[in-house]
Amino acid sequence: MQLSLMTWQEVEAYLTDRSAIILPIGSQEQHGPMGLIGTDAQTAEAIAHKVGAEREIVVGPTISVGMAQHHLGFTGSMTLRPTTLIALIVDYITSLSRHGFDQFYFVNGHGGNITTVQTAFQEIYAEYSLAGADCPIRCRLANWFAMKDVVNLTQELYGDKEGMHATPSEVALTQYLFPDHIKSMAPSDAAPIKRMFTDASDYRALFPDGRMAAASELANPEDGKRFLEIAAKAINKDLSAFLAGEK
Amino acid sequence: MQLSLMTWQEVEAYLTDRSAIILPIGSQEQHGPMGLIGTDAQTAEAIAHKVGAEREIVVGPTISVGMAQHHLGFTGSMTLRPTTLIALIVDYITSLSRHGFDQFYFVNGHGGNITTVQTAFQEIYAEYSLAGADCPIRCRLANWFAMKDVVNLTQELYGDKEGMHATPSEVALTQYLFPDHIKSMAPSDAAPIKRMFTDASDYRALFPDGRMAAASELANPEDGKRFLEIAAKAINKDLSAFLAGEK
Amino acid sequence: MQLSLMTWQEVEAYLTDRSAIILPIGSQEQHGPMGLIGTDAQTAEAIAHKVGAEREIVVGPTISVGMAQHHLGFTGSMTLRPTTLIALIVDYITSLSRHGFDQFYFVNGHGGNITTVQTAFQEIYAEYSLAGADCPIRCRLANWFAMKDVVNLTQELYGDKEGMHATPSEVALTQYLFPDHIKSMAPSDAAPIKRMFTDASDYRALFPDGRMAAASELANPEDGKRFLEIAAKAINKDLSAFLAGEK
Amino acid sequence: MQLSLMTWQEVEAYLTDRSAIILPIGSQEQHGPMGLIGTDAQTAEAIAHKVGAEREIVVGPTISVGMAQHHLGFTGSMTLRPTTLIALIVDYITSLSRHGFDQFYFVNGHGGNITTVQTAFQEIYAEYSLAGADCPIRCRLANWFAMKDVVNLTQELYGDKEGMHATPSEVALTQYLFPDHIKSMAPSDAAPIKRMFTDASDYRALFPDGRMAAASELANPEDGKRFLEIAAKAINKDLSAFLAGEK
Amino acid sequence: MQLSLMTWQEVEAYLTDRSAIILPIGSQEQHGPMGLIGTDAQTAEAIAHKVGAEREIVVGPTISVGMAQHHLGFTGSMTLRPTTLIALIVDYITSLSRHGFDQFYFVNGHGGNITTVQTAFQEIYAEYSLAGADCPIRCRLANWFAMKDVVNLTQELYGDKEGMHATPSEVALTQYLFPDHIKSMAPSDAAPIKRMFTDASDYRALFPDGRMAAASELANPEDGKRFLEIAAKAINKDLSAFLAGEK
Amino acid sequence: MQLSLMTWQEVEAYLTDRSAIILPIGSQEQHGPMGLIGTDAQTAEAIAHKVGAEREIVVGPTISVGMAQHHLGFTGSMTLRPTTLIALIVDYITSLSRHGFDQFYFVNGHGGNITTVQTAFQEIYAEYSLAGADCPIRCRLANWFAMKDVVNLTQELYGDKEGMHATPSEVALTQYLFPDHIKSMAPSDAAPIKRMFTDASDYRALFPDGRMAAASELANPEDGKRFLEIAAKAINKDLSAFLAGEK
C-alpha cells in the first residue's frame, strides 16, 4: 500500500479506521567497490513496502538522501545537512498529521541517519511541550540492519566479515532486488575499524575503498532474499509493538 | 544510468569526461478521484530515466515531495515549506558539485515547484555573487508538461478537457507506468478555473474533487506511452541545448 | 494615498470599507552605462503611486532592494538573498494583515524578483495549509514591464532594440521621473542575449556593460511619460480583476 | 548623491578615492493622531540626503520598515522581526562591501531600531572574528533625534512637552518636508510615561492615542526647518569623526 | 534560591504566590593579563545569587557564554553568534513562562551582551504583537557594572584607571569570590581608548593585552567585597522597581 | 583547570603543547520529588572538573540547559529546542577551535542530550565535508551514567530500583556535592516504564511524579562519593582512549 499509488479518496478511506504510516529512509552514499550508491534507500524501501503490503499499512515516499556527510570523500555520495534533514522530517510529519496520521514508523537503512532523525522527532515534540499542548503523534525509528534476528543472520553467514559499512548483508539484499545491477570486485581485505571517523576526509583516510571491515564480495542474491524476509519479519513484529503502544 | 545503481568508482569514471546530472523532481499530492498521489514524481522520474538511459547521463535520486501546500486540503497530500525545499536543493547541489558535477538539469513534474526551485538556484548563485567568486555550476529546471510538443499532443488528444491539474495526460502517463494501479471514476465535470487559488482551503473550495478543469477519465495507457515518448524527446532536445550552453 | 503620509487613524478609517494595499517592489542594480541604479524601484513606485491615487487605494512603502544577485558584478548593485527577501515579505504581510488588510497587490519593476516573491507568497499560504486553517489573505505580483499594452508600446517604439535589461522603456520612464538625472552614453551596441546567465560573474562576462540587448540611448522623457500612463492603466485594470477575485 | 540616481560607472568612479556610504533607516509606525506613519523614515532620509549632498558622499536606499513591534496595536504600523532586520542589514552590507564600500554610516530615525541594528553589526563582525580573519568594514549607527544639539533645541522649543514618541520635533520636520500633508488634532494631553512597554498591546494600554508624553500639536514647519538644519549639522560632524576613525 | 537546587515541587510552590525569576548572564572572554576568562559570568552570578537569597526570588542557571566576538583575538575567549544567543534566550524564556514565570530579570556582567539580549526581548514580544495577542511576560536587563552607585564607587576607588574592560572593579570582585585564583601582572599601562573597535582583530590591534584603559592591578579582594555588596544593593533596588511595574 | 579561572595568557601557554578541552553538559529538569533540577549539570560538571584537575586538561563552561522537552510538564524544567542546542554547540566549538583546541570531549549528564549533541557534531563535520576540506577537530560525547563501571555499581547498590530517571545514583551524587540541599520524600513506588514517552504531557501521564522506575530515596551522600570517584575514573580512561585516537 504505497501512498504514491493511492488516490486521495483511498487515503481518506484508510484513515477512517487506521492512522499509521511507514516511512522508509535511506541514503545515497558510496558502498565500496561493489555496493550500490542507493543501497540504504533501496533496502529500507523494499523492507517497508513488504511490511506495508503484509500489514495493509500505508507506506509513504522514501527519503532517499539522508545524513551522510562522512561519505562525501567518495564520488557520488550525497548528504543533507542535519538541520536540513530535520526540517524535511518536520514538514513530512506536519503534512501527514494534518490528515489524521498519528503513528509514524520510520524504517531506516543507514546508521548515519539515526541521531538526526531522532533529533527531528524531538524538535516536533518540543513545539508541543513548549506550548503546553498535547502532542497528537508518536514516532519511531527502526533500523532494519540492527534488528536482533538480522544481526544473528549476519553472524551466521559472515561472522566478523560482516563489518560495518558496505556489508555483505546489505549488498546481498540489493543483489536480490536488482539482479541486473550486481557488481563484482577483486578480492581484497577491507580496512579494519581502528577508530570512529569524523568528516569525509577522515573517513576516506581510514577506509580507502569505502568499506568498513566488510567483505562485500561474500554477498549473493540468495542471502539477500533471506535478509529481506527476516528483516521484514523483525520489522513487522517491532511495528506491532509500536502500534500497541509498547516500549 | 541511475546514480543509485552505480558504485562510487563508476561515478568517478563517468566524471572523467562528463559532468552533467539529471534530477527528477515531483510531488506527493492529490490528483483528483482517479489520479495517483505520486503522479508528478512518477512522471518526472520515468521521463528522466528514459532520457538518462538514452543519453548515458547520470540520473540522481528523485525528489518525491515538493512544494504542494495548496493540495493539503485533500488527504494524503504532502508538502515541504518553500524554505525547506530551498535548503534541500542547496544541499543536493552542493554535495554533487563537490564531486565535479557542474550541470544540473532538473526534470520537473509539478507546476507548484517551479518558483521555489528557481529561487533555490538563485540562493546558490547568490552565495558566489556576494563573495565575488565565480560560480562553477549551471542549473536548469525543465517542466515536461509545458514542453511545446507535449502541450500540442494534449491539445490534439483532449483539447480543453486537458485542464490544469489531474490532467488526462499525466494520469495517462502513470497508467502506462503502473498498469496495476489504474483507477476509475464516475464521469463528472471537473470544476472550471475561475481564478487562481491561494492556500489549501481556498483550493478545495474552488476545486471540490481536486481536479482543475481536467477530464482525468479520458486518460488511457496508450496515450500515456505517447506522452512518455514525446516528453522524453522534448526533454532530450532541451537538455542538448542546455549542455551546449544555449539559452 | 501613501501609507507613509497617513496617520494611523486615517488608515483605520480606510479599513472600515476597504482592505487592499498596493506594495511597490524594485531593485538597486546596475542599468548599463546610462540607466539609474534605482530604476526598478523608481518605476514600480511611480506606477503604484499613480494607481493608488487614481483608485484611492493605500500604497505601502517601496521595497527598494530586491533579489539581484546576478548584477553584483557591477559596482553599486545590491541584493537580498532570496531567503532574506522571503522573510521580509512574510513580515510585511503579517504586519499589515494584522490590521485587516487582506488583498496584497505587489507592483514589481524587476524580473529578478518574480520567483522569490511568488515563493514568499507560498511560504505564507503554507503556514495556513499545514495548520489546516483558512488563509485570510490573497496576494498578487504584477510586473508592469510585462503587461501586454506596455510590451506593445515597447515594440512600437523600439522593436528589437528594447532588449531585456536597461531597456529604453524603463530608462525613459526614469528620465521622465527624474529630469535632472538624465545621463547619456556613447552609442554602442549592447551585447546580444546568447543564453541565460547564472551568477554575477557569468552575467558580466555575457553582458560587459550591463545591458542585455537593449539600446538604452533610445530613451527620452516623452516616451517615459507614455510608459507611465500606459503602465498605470494596465496595472489599474489588472488590479480591478484582482480585487474582483478574478484569475 | 543618491545611489539610486547614479549609474554603476559613476559609483565605480566614486570608489576610486572614497569608500563611505550613508544608509538612512526609519520605520513605518503610528505617530499619534497627527504624525505620519512614515515619519521616522522620512526624517532619516531627509537628513541623510542633505548630509550626503553637502559632503558628496553616496547615500544608499532608505530602509523604510524597521523594528517597531510595539506599535502594531495601531493600524498601519509595520515591523520586521528583529532577526529579519538583522538578515537584511547583513545582505545590504555584504552587497556593498563587495564593491569596495567599507565605511557604513547609518542615519537612524527610530529608537526601536537601535539594538537590532547594533546587533546586526555584531553578527557581521562575528563572522570574521570566528574565522580568524580581518574584518574590512566599519559600521556606525547615528540617531539624529539623540544628537546633543538636536536635544538642546527640543528642550528650548518644547521643554517637557517634547516627550518620547510622536514628538513635536519629528512631526515638525515632516511638516517642513511634506507641507501638503500637515494634519491637525484636537488638543489633548498625551499619556505620561509611567513605565517602559513590552509588546504592542501593552504599549497601546499605556499610550492610548500612540503618543508618549509628546505634545505633537506644538509642531510647525518652521521648527521643522530648524531641526533639519541642526540635525544635518550634527550628523555631518559625527560623520567626520567616524570617517576620521575616531570614537 | 537557585532553581538548580530546588525540586520541581518546590518551584511549583514558589509559583503559587510569586512569578519572578532572576537570570544571570555573563561571558567567557579574556580580561587582560590578570583577569579571569569567566569574570563576567562569575560577577553576574554572584550578585544574582546574593539578591535572590535576600529577596527569596528564584535564580535560574547562569548563561555563561555570551556575545563576545570582539575578544576572540585572545586565546580562550568564546562567543555565541548574536542570532544564537537570541534563540537561546527565546527558549529559556519560553520554557519558564510555560510554568508561570512572567517577570524575567537578567543580571548582566558583560557590556557586549546588551544589544543582543535587548533584541532577544523584542523577538519575543514581536511574536505576540504580530499575532495580535497579549504578551504575558515582561523582561529587563540590568547591567550591574553600570548601576549608578557602582560607578560612583569605581570613581572613588580608581578614577580614570577604572577603564572599560578588565576593570579593577570586576577583577576585584572575582578576587573576592575566588581567593585561590588571584593572578598578578607586571605593572604596565593599559592601552587608552582611542576609538571603538569592530571585530576581534581590530580589538586586539587597539588593545594589545586585552585591557581597555583599565589598571587591573589596582584590584584587591577587599574592594571586591564592597563591589559585591553595593552592586547587590543597587540591583535589589532596581529589581524592586521592576517588580512594581515601574520604568 | 577551569577555563573560567584562567587568564588568556594561561590558555595560550596551555595550547603550546596540548589541545584538548573537556566540556560538561547537563540539563535543568525535574528529577522527581527529591532530586534537584540541576542534577544533570551538577553531576557532569563535578566529574568533568575532577577529571580535568587530575589530567591537567582545561574544562570549559558547563552547558547547564540542554534538550529536555519531555520534562516541561513539571514546573521549573527548561529546554533548548534541538536546533538551538545545535547552534550553541557549533558556536562553542568554532570559538575554541579558532584558538587551537581540536579535541572536544563532552561529559554529559543527561540522556536527552545525546542525539542532539551527536547531531551537532555532524553539522560541524558536514561543513568541512561539503567544502571538500579537512576537518581539524574531533569530538566525543561521553555519558558518565552509562559507563560500564558506573552501571555495575548502580546494579550492585540498587539493582532494579536504579530506574531510568531521578535515579538513586545521580541523586546520591548531588547529595554528596550539595550536602546542604538534600531533600527527602515520602516513600512511594515510582511509576514503572511501560513504554517510551513522546512530549511533555505524555511523559507526565506515564510518570506522574517525574521518576522513571527509580527509587530516589535510596540515595545517600556516601554512595554519591563512590559514584563521583568511579565515574571520574571511567571517564578518565575513556578520555585517554579518545586522546590516543582510539575508537
Ligand code: NI
Ligand atoms: Ni549502507
Ligand code: NI
Ligand atoms: Ni500533477
Ligand code: NI
Ligand atoms: Ni530594470
Ligand code: NI
Ligand atoms: Ni518617530
Ligand code: NI
Ligand atoms: Ni568583564
Ligand code: NI
Ligand atoms: Ni538526570
